[in-house]
Amino acid sequence: MTIKEQCASATRALCEASKAQRGDIFIVGCSTSEVLGDKIGTNSDIDTAKEIFEGIYSVLKELGIFMAVQCCEHLNRAIVIEKASMATNKVNVIPQKKAGGSLATIAYNSFDEPIVVEEIKADLGIDIGNTLIGMHLKSVAVPVRLEINKIGHAPVVFARTRPKFIGGIRAIYNEDLM
Numbered sequence: 118m119t120i121k122e123q124c125a126s127a128t129r130a131l132c133e134a135s136k137a138q139r140g141d142i143f144i145v146g147c148s149t150s151e152v153l154g155d156k157i158g159t160n161s162d163i164d165t166a167k168e169i170f171e172g173i174y175s176v177l178k179e180l181g182i183f184m185a186v187q188c189c190e191h192l193n194r195a196i197v198i199e200k201a202s203m204a205t206n207k208v209n210v211i212p213q214k215k216a217g218g219s220l221a222t223i224a225y226n227s228f229d230e231p232i233v234v235e236e237i238k239a240d241l242g243i244d245i246g247n248t249l250i251g252m253h254l255k256s257v258a259v260p261v262r263l264e265i266n267k268i269g270h271a272p273v274v275f276a277r278t279r280p281k282f283i284g285g286i287r288a289i290y291n292e293d294l295m
Contacts, residue, residue, distance in 0.1 A: 120268060127263065127275070131263065134277070137180065140181065141241065144186075149220065166218075169268070192212060194252065195235055197228070199232075208233050212224075239253050242276055246272065
């Protein structure tokens with residue numbers, strides 16, 4: 118399976134397992150270096166990023182879910198997202214291969230109306246190569262175990278979020294929100 122196919126398959130599986138809805142935000146953190154089998158931050162690759170982007174974005178676009186791409190630490194893990202997502206905390210920067218990362222660069226150049234924001238609270242996401250997306254997930258993140266555990270050579274972690282449980286032992290919870 119190609120990297121593009123792995124990404125599309127992983128994205129679809131996570132969206133199904135998470136019961137993702139139209140309008141949700143799907144955060145992606147990715148080290149193309151790790152996908153290629155190298156140490157994070159040492160071999161950023163635009164061609165690999167393009168494959169990853171196309172695999173993930175094609176599925177999300179079809180489902181009406183916003184794709185958000187986390188930049189590398191050189192841009193303080195800012196997020197590239199479509200303006201239509203209504204994300205706030207806009208900042209002024211254009212991601213580049215060595216300042217933002219290859220996937221953020223591809224996203225910025227591919228989205229219809231890209232903006233970069235300082236932070237976001239996403240509904241679900243995929244972390245390819247240990248890029249630490251947790252800071253951009255809603256407050257109750259839940260790991261999702263899927264059959265896919267690598268994309269290329271990179272380890273993959275999946276997460277979804279759920280509303281907080283409140284009310285204690287007397288409360289009744291909506292099973293559809295779990």
